[in-house]
Amino acid sequence: MPLNSHGHNGCSGYIAQIVGEPWANFPGPYRGAIRCDTNWKTFLSRPGIFSFDDESTMSRTATIDRQTAETQIKLTLNLDGTGQSKIQTGVGFFDHMLTLLARHGLLDLEIDCHGDLEVDQHHTVEDVGICLGLAIAEALGDKKGITRYGGKTLPMEETLITSAVDLSGRAWFVYKVDFPTEKIGEFDSQLVEDFWQAVSANAKMNLHLVLHHGRNSHHISEGIFKTTARALREAVGIDPRETSVPSTKGSL
Numbered sequence: 001m002p003l004n005s006h007g008h009n010g011c012s013g014y015i016a017q018i019v020g021e022p023w024a025n026f027p028g029p030y031r032g033a034i035r036c037d038t039n040w041k042t043f044l045s046r047p048g049i050f051s052f053d054d055e056s057t058m059s060r061t062a063t064i065d066r067q068t069a070e071t072q073i074k075l076t077l078n079l080d081g082t083g084q085s086k087i088q089t090g091v092g093f094f095d096h097m098l099t100l101l102a103r104h105g106l107l108d109l110e111i112d113c114h115g116d117l118e119v120d121q122h123h124t125v126e127d128v129g130i131c132l133g134l135a136i137a138e139a140l141g142d143k144k145g146i147t148r149y150g151g152k153t154l155p156m157e158e159t160l161i162t163s164a165v166d167l168s169g170r171a172w173f174v175y176k177v178d179f180p181t182e183k184i185g186e187f188d189s190q191l192v193e194d195f196w197q198a199v200s201a202n203a204k205m206n207l208h209l210v211l212h213h214g215r216n217s218h219h220i221s222e223g224i225f226k227t228t229a230r231a232l233r234e235a236v237g238i239d240p241r242e243t244s245v246p247s248t249k250g251s252l
């Protein structure tokens, strides 16, 4: 399979050898290794958008370390993951939601959070949202080749949720959800809004969440996380026909 290379600043100007196999779900990202002079570099790319001059486009990952008086958080994200997660926030229901998010978004996600849960869960949930948003923005890099838009309407038992995402570089958050109960077990249902507001603001993404109908607060929350995971997976996905930044402005 041919790879078109351009912007070959990091190497000596030629592709010496390509080793690797396309992923099973081709056309998907292409993993392999390339020899530049005497060094081997691994890459993750697709035909046509392969670039040597910015290694960050090869690995769409980010690590955020955020320490405040209220929370201490270390978060690692891989947008091109397999859905594996290791989540420890001290809030059981929130861990459940974040695990679903990783699985259905095919994100690899590690979160270690020590928050002031003796106050309440708010700082923990909002600050994890801030860190996840920052990580999404950093991992996306220059957004070259991404789909940009993602949208899904999905059921979760009796609940129906729409989540629509635009990785526009402009934060906007619309939340049309009313929970029938204040609590989901020990979890404050209001925090679902605070979490996604923080993700949207810090990823600089446009996110609309709409609850069409639903009876059970656990299902409504789970529906929001799963549906947004799928919408986000679509939006961050690499579009094989898109060879630059998907905007008439030239940047996002």
Ligand SMILES: [Mn+2]
Pocket (backbone or CB within 6 Å): 096, 218, 222
């Ligand atoms: Mn559940």
